[in-house]
Amino acid sequence: MQTADLLVFPRWLVTVEPSGTVLERHALVIRDGRIAQILPAAEARGIAATEVLELPRHAVMPGLVNLHTHSAMTLLRGIADDLPLMDWLQNHIWPAEGAHANRQFCVDGLRLACCEMIRGGTTAFNDMYFFPDASAQVAAESGMRATIGLIMIDFPTAWASGPDEYLHKGLEVHDSVRGNPLLRTVFAPHAPYTVSDKPLLEVRKYATELGTGIHMHVHETAGEVEMAVQAGGKRPWQRLKELELLGPDFIAVHMTQLSDQEIAEAAEFGVHVAHCPESNLKLASGFAPVGKLLAAGVNVGIGTDGAASNNDLDLLGELRTAALLAKAVSGDARTLAAPQALHMATLGGARALGIDGITGSLAPGKSADFIAVDLSAAATQPVYNVLSQLAYAAGRDQVTHSYVAGRALMRERQLLALDEAAILARAQEWREKIKP
Numbered sequence: 001m002q003t004a005d006l007l008v009f010p011r012w013l014v015t016v017e018p019s020g021t022v023l024e025r026h027a028l029v030i031r032d033g034r035i036a037q038i039l040p041a042a043e044a045r046g047i048a049a050t051e052v053l054e055l056p057r058h059a060v061m062p063g064l065v066n067l068h069t070h071s072a073m074t075l076l077r078g079i080a081d082d083l084p085l086m087d088w089l090q091n092h093i094w095p096a097e098g099a100h101a102n103r104q105f106c107v108d109g110l111r112l113a114c115c116e117m118i119r120g121g122t123t124a125f126n127d128m129y130f131f132p133d134a135s136a137q138v139a140a141e142s143g144m145r146a147t148i149g150l151i152m153i154d155f156p157t158a159w160a161s162g163p164d165e166y167l168h169k170g171l172e173v174h175d176s177v178r179g180n181p182l183l184r185t186v187f188a189p190h191a192p193y194t195v196s197d198k199p200l201l202e203v204r205k206y207a208t209e210l211g212t213g214i215h216m217h218v219h220e221t222a223g224e225v226e227m228a229v230q231a232g233g234k235r236p237w238q239r240l241k242e243l244e245l246l247g248p249d250f251i252a253v254h255m256t257q258l259s260d261q262e263i264a265e266a267a268e269f270g271v272h273v274a275h276c277p278e279s280n281l282k283l284a285s286g287f288a289p290v291g292k293l294l295a296a297g298v299n300v301g302i303g304t305d306g307a308a309s310n311n312d313l314d315l316l317g318e319l320r321t322a323a324l325l326a327k328a329v330s331g332d333a334r335t336l337a338a339p340q341a342l343h344m345a346t347l348g349g350a351r352a353l354g355i356d357g358i359t360g361s362l363a364p365g366k367s368a369d370f371i372a373v374d375l376s377a378a379a380t381q382p383v384y385n386v387l388s389q390l391a392y393a394a395g396r397d398q399v400t401h402s403y404v405a406g407r408a409l410m411r412e413r414q415l416l417a418l419d420e421a422a423i424l425a426r427a428q429e430w431r432e433k434i435k436p
């Protein structure tokens with residue numbers, strides 16, 4: 001008799017690839033943390049398994065991939081709303097980070113973020129924040145898949161004194177995560193307006209040598225572009241191109257200010273885009289031309305950005321916003337249809353992170369990174385089209401289960417690897433310390 005570690009029997013199985021696929025009454029057969037087979041449920045019933053998950057009202061889909069966040073900023077959620085980017089950053093966020101963002105702040109903020117992300121169906125995230133060693137520690141504690149940003153910025157912070165130390169400490173973090181199959185690193189120079197040429201050239205050198213990739217805020221606002229043209233006579237994109245930063249290992253975050261030529265170059269260089277619609281809306285940063293990027297063949301994933309410019313880490317809600325916004329921006333309601341939006345929030349993000357061979361869709365051989373969404377609630381009934389319900393109706397509170405590499409992180413909405421009560425208590429302590 002065949003055996004398995006876990007059998008999953010959902011009402012619907014959403015594989016994400018081939019695009020739009022929904023399998024009714026099929027089962028996931030999981031062995032050693034991977035999807036061994038996808039079988040008709042009746043066939044799978046003959047397999048002896050250590051754990052059997054009956055999900056009669058649920059859609060099972062790949063775990064969501066948050067392609068850009070500053071996880072620990074959960075502790076700054078709501079301290080500075082209703083402001084444009086540079087005022088928000090320079091006069092509110094950076095002073096608060098300067099005063100409070102030490103390693104314990106990052107550990108506690110990350111734990112709060114992982115609670116929120118797991119509950120909302122995110123199984124993988126791409127982080128860019130101070131103390132990346134803390135990101136690695138907490139991601140490992142939580143069981144989530146994570147890409148840790150080895151940050152680089154011209155000015156000193158609690159993490160490092162300047163570009164040489166950011167690089168040195170980043171390389172130490174890179175070495176420290178080698179043994180964990182769920183963790184990777186990416187160089188994360190903050191933005192064109194905060195990182196000068198020399199450190200960017202160092203980042204390109206090491207990213208190429210180590211095969212880690214680069215993750216950077218690019219063309220977030222018209223002001224950023226105008227400031228660069230005034231100061232250096234060229235748009236940030238042009239500067240990054242001349243520094244040879246752009247390539248298939250480059251993740252450009254935001255990208256709301258693009259010419260048709262820059263879109264064509266993004267496709268030509270294989271640059272990936274991390275689209276953060278709710279942050280762009282909330283900071284009035286602009287609208288990424290997602291329809292044009294997709295039409296040009298650019299890979300786009302979805303990020304929440306930090307919780308202080310969103311203000312949640314709800315990727316299911318974010319993909320809905322992305323789908324609705326893309327239609328309005330393009331003037332075509334067919335833009336970013338439900339299957340494409342779900343793809344963007346899973347396999348698109350995984351591809352940008354270079355882990356699409358491991359996660360982002362449900363297929364034999366891939367890691368068993370999946371979530372279950374209970375569609376029996378009034379808000380998602382009746383079910384004519386599962387992908388429509390997931391993209392346009394389901395709320396993150398309908399996510400009931402989360403698994404990464406076949407390990408349960410949440411069952412029936414109970415977190416299994418994180419002490420949520422203690423994490424929430426720490427958040428209260430930080431509130432008392434930070435409140436203005």
Ligand SMILES: CSC[C@H]1O[C@@H](n2cnc3c(O)ncnc32)[C@H](O)[C@@H]1O
Nearest residue numbers: 070093128129130151153190217306
């Ligand atoms: C170098 S650690 C990350 C750094 O980025 C800041 N940040 C958060 N959100 C944004 C954004 O949308 N654009 C630019 N920078 C952002 C965060 O507060 C940290 O200082």
Ligand SMILES: [Zn+2]
Nearest residue numbers: 070217305306
């Ligand atoms: Zn950001």
